[in-house]
Every structure is written in C-alpha cells, then in structure tokens.
Amino acid sequence: DGGITQSPKYLFRKEGQNVTLSCEQNLNHDAMYWYRQDPGQGLRLIYYSQIVNDFQKGDIAEGYSVSREKKESFPLTVTSAQKNPTAFYLCASSMADYDSPLHFGNGTRLTVT
C-alpha cells in the first residue's frame, strides 16, 4: 500500500488554529495535488504543484496554503481563515502531464470544533 502517505489519519483542532497536513510520495512523481472531499460534493481541487518550488491555486484555495520544497513532499496548511475546515482531505500525485492517472493517499479526516 505504499507510494503516497498522508498523516495523520485523524486530526482534531480548535477553531482559530492553523493545522498542517502531511503528504509524502516515493513514486518519483513530478505533480502533486490536494483535494477536499465533502459528502455529495465530489473531489474539489485546493492546490496543485507541477514542480518543486512552484504551485498553483485550485478551485477552492481560499483559507489554505501549501509549500513544495522537496519533490517528495507537499504539505497543506489549513488556516484559521478557512470558514468550513472540517472535511476529508486527499493528497494525490501523478506524472507531469494531466492525463496521467492520479495516485491517492489514504486521506486525513480533519475535525475543527
């Protein structure tokens, strides 16, 4: 089940706190992504990165930030500015072109109270 690892599996935070979700891959993929999954909403793109030290906003980037200092790692920070942070977060990676299969991690379920 290796390839792309997300940690932790469950995360609990108080409202107003920033929290960082980890994503590491050993597939030598250039591209990495963060998706948010809510019931009935499908997978919505938060941020993506094609190459180290470069990333772009996705469809719902407000209240989130990312970094891509290493090819293997693409951490996501959920800031206090995100109005509805409670969700299931999925990290994925792929070859550089966007018609390559996505490999997903097992996800992190974040609960903010």
Next chain:
Amino acid sequence: GENVEQHPSTLSVQEGDSAVIKCTYSDSASNYFPWYKQELGKRPQLIIDIRSNVGEKKDQRIAVTLNKTAKHFSLHITETQPEDSAVYFCAANRPDSGNTPLVFGKGTRLSVIA
C-alpha cells in the same frame, strides 16, 4: 471552465444486474476521461479511463463509452457483485484552462444487493 455533471447520485442494483453511471462535460477540448472507485474508508483508485480517440474501452466486467458529439461518457458494470459497492467518480481534463488538473463529478454511490 470545465464542468462535469454525474448521474445518478445513488444507485442500487441486484447482484448480477448491470449498472450504468453517466457523466456530461462542458469543455469540448477535454480529451481524457478517467473513472475512480472509492470503497468505504479507502482511497480513490483508477479503474478505467478513455481518451477521445476511441469510443469504447472494456476491461473484464467494466466498460466506458464516450460520445464526443454529445459530450457525455458512461461507465458500465456488468454482472455486478457485492464488492462493486462503492462510490464512483468520473473526471475530465481541461486542456483549455491553462492545462489545469482533472475536474471530478460529484460521485455515484453504488450499492449491490446480494
């Protein structure tokens, strides 16, 4: 930008029957259409994909058809089994939007009743 609509949102079938899930897309430039399966508590996994140069692709009990003129594509599962129960997502690429990543449909929860 690209919009992908997926129907139905839930689908129940008897074991052994067929299941069909349909998706429509808006960007006529889209040329790659994957399907992902997400079992309960697990990660989404690619089960089949199709590119715009073909109209149909099969892999054992699973097939995908593409109608470029009508801008829709469908997932067909024959001889359904309980282990087919999952949420299925369709997706499309968006070449005309600065080569941004896939956009997904909202998912279909398939239940196969034994």
